[in-house]
Amino acid sequence: MxxxxxxxxxxxxDKSHYDECYCESMPAKTSPKAYIKAAVFLLFGITLIFTDINRYLVYFFIGLGIIEALQVKYHKAWYLMRQMMSKAAGNQVTLIINDKGIHTRSDYVNHSIEWSNINNISDTEHGFLIAVKNGKSYISKRCLDQEAIAFILTKQAENLKNLPDTGSF
Structure with a gap:
């Protein structure tokens, strides 16, 4: 058998898939700490105004600070626009989950993640975040049936069981 x-x-x-990926995998950056790089560029540019440095360099740093602040404020829209402009947008992806791992195939991607290479599987509200050595991948539950979800949860439990015991203090 x-x-x-x-x-x-x-x-x-599509846009709804990319939106879900963003919402489930990106931590919310609402703290003022996210704007530190923008503030540094702006302050550096403003400081350069009082020197004899070329004005183009001054405007460059001020502009860089403004662009960085906009990037933080509109990060989600920025991400969605970039994804929708990519050549992969609108393409069909075949997702295969089996005993060996998770495989995704499309016209532009042929990617496999073996279960042994997965460091962590996080169960989110709408999907699974798969952490590997070089990054994260996201699998939406809306394209999975109950049996596939149960299988991934089983692999998650096995993964937790196989983690080395770091001991407690």
Whole structure:
């Protein structure tokens, strides 16, 4: 009797998918700390006004500070615009989950993550954040059935069980 698991589905990389990915994987940056780099550029530019440095360099740093502040304030819209302008936007993606790992295929991406390479699986409200050595990936629950969700949760439990015990103080 074969007890191996195999799940395959397709989804489209549309604005709602990118929006969900952003909301589930990016921490909210609402603190004033997020604007520190913008403030440093602005203060540096303003300080340069009182020197004999070329005015173009002064305006460059002031402009850089303004752009950085806008990037922090409108980070989500900035992210969505970049994703929707990418060549992958609007394409169909095939998602395959099996005993070996998670595989995504499209016209522009052929990516595999083996279960042994996954450091952490975080269950979010709308999906799963898969942490590997070089970054994170997101899988939406809206393209998964209950059996696939249960399988990923089982792998999450196995992953937690296999973590080294760091001891407690």
């Amino acid at each position: 074969d007890t191996s698991f195999h799940y395959s589905t397709e989804f489209t990389l």
